[in-house]
Amino acid sequence: MKAQMLTGIRQFELADLKKPALAKPNGVLLRILSVGVCGSDVHYYETGRIGSQIVEFPFVVGHECSAIVEEVGPSVKNLQAGDQVSVDPLISCGRCDQCRSGRINTCRYQKFLGCPGQIPGCLCEYIVMPAQSCFPTSGKITADQAVLCEPFAIGVYAVQQAGLKTKDRIAILGAGPIGLSVLEAARVEGITKIYMTDKIRERIETAEKAKAFWCGNPLQQDIVKHILEREPVGLDAVFECAGQQETMDQAIDLLAPGGRLMLVGIPREERVSFSPDRMRRKELTLINVRRQNECTQKAIDLVAENKVNIDYMITHRFCLENTPAAFDLVAGYRDGVIKALIELP
DSSP states (O other): OEEEEEEETTEEEEEEOOOOOOOSTTEEEEEEEEEEOOHHHHHHHHHSEETTEEOOSSBOOOOEEEEEEEEEOTTOOSOOTTOEEEEOOEEOOSOSHHHHTTOGGGOTTOEEBTOTTSBOOSSBSEEEEEGGGEEEOTTSSOHHHHHHHHHHHHHHHHHHHHTOOTTOEEEEEOOSHHHHHHHHHHHHTTOOEEEEEOSOHHHHHHHHHTTOSEEEOTTTSOHHHHHHHHOTTOEEEEEEOSOOHHHHHHHHHHEEEEEEEEEOSOOSSSOOOOOHHHHHHHTOEEEEOOSOSSOHHHHHHHHHTTSOOOGGGEEEEEEGGGHHHHHHHHHTTOTTOSEEEEEOO
16 A cells, blocks of 8 residues: 655655554454644654654654545444544553543553554555544545544534633634634534634634634734733633644733633643743633543534534645645645645545
8 A cells, every 4th residue: 555654854755555454353444535734743744753752764644534444343333344434543442540531532551543652644545443433424524524523523622621601701822723623613612702813814814704703913913912902801711722832821811810721732842831920820720632532423413513614624635645745835834724635546
């Protein structure tokens, strides 16, 4: 099978690998349809690491994908050949204390598609995943939407973890795919006062079209000042979706006493800092969002029932052979890119 191998910093090589075979009764052989380029994939492409997760080259990255079922193991009952699925990239053990307590996203023995030291990713023609990671779409959503349900599920989970109430006022700092996913998930919960920021003009324009309450660019205005002029007592929750020290600082300034800082973005740095004085005096709650926890089906259902529109996030398409161009585009935030898809024949 064809696969794009990350062979070094900013280096891909198209290779022929052995097609994977089913080895476990609950396994599902999947033919990949489309792969989304995520910011975490780009971290590996540009630096070869995210924190302590360091790539050993060559390695196949990618974890957002839609696929067609080719073959199923003997214990798989809910899937059959020909089914289209949205893939949850997480494989949890189901036995550790975290899994038993309903926290599969912090499974102590988890494996994750395209994560160094765990399992190779989906930038290839075929992968094998356990049945519990394969969510049939039953023709209710498109293959493209099935890819987007992976990041959208993170937005659904982040909003769920924030415990929002209808009258809450929130900000989303970063209007990339994750920030926009939070926007759509928050609107489903009835939130209307949603402030959004980004440094990229096209993303601000996209957030405005997606009907965020107010949008601002920190390169052009003091976004803290402008938001607090409208919300002088501060905000109930801020979703940091950029993974930047600057946006974390802005979040603390924007929050009202008792507010919640939702850390959704993934910083490239191993360490970030917070002002304990400002956080303590406001008695802020800081909540880390670790991917998502059993929200894939909800994400699929929201799209299938037309309660959200996520199609607009897809801005660019590439073939497998042009993977390097896709990653360069996303890494450089060029041409108004939000989500680039790599489509397989």
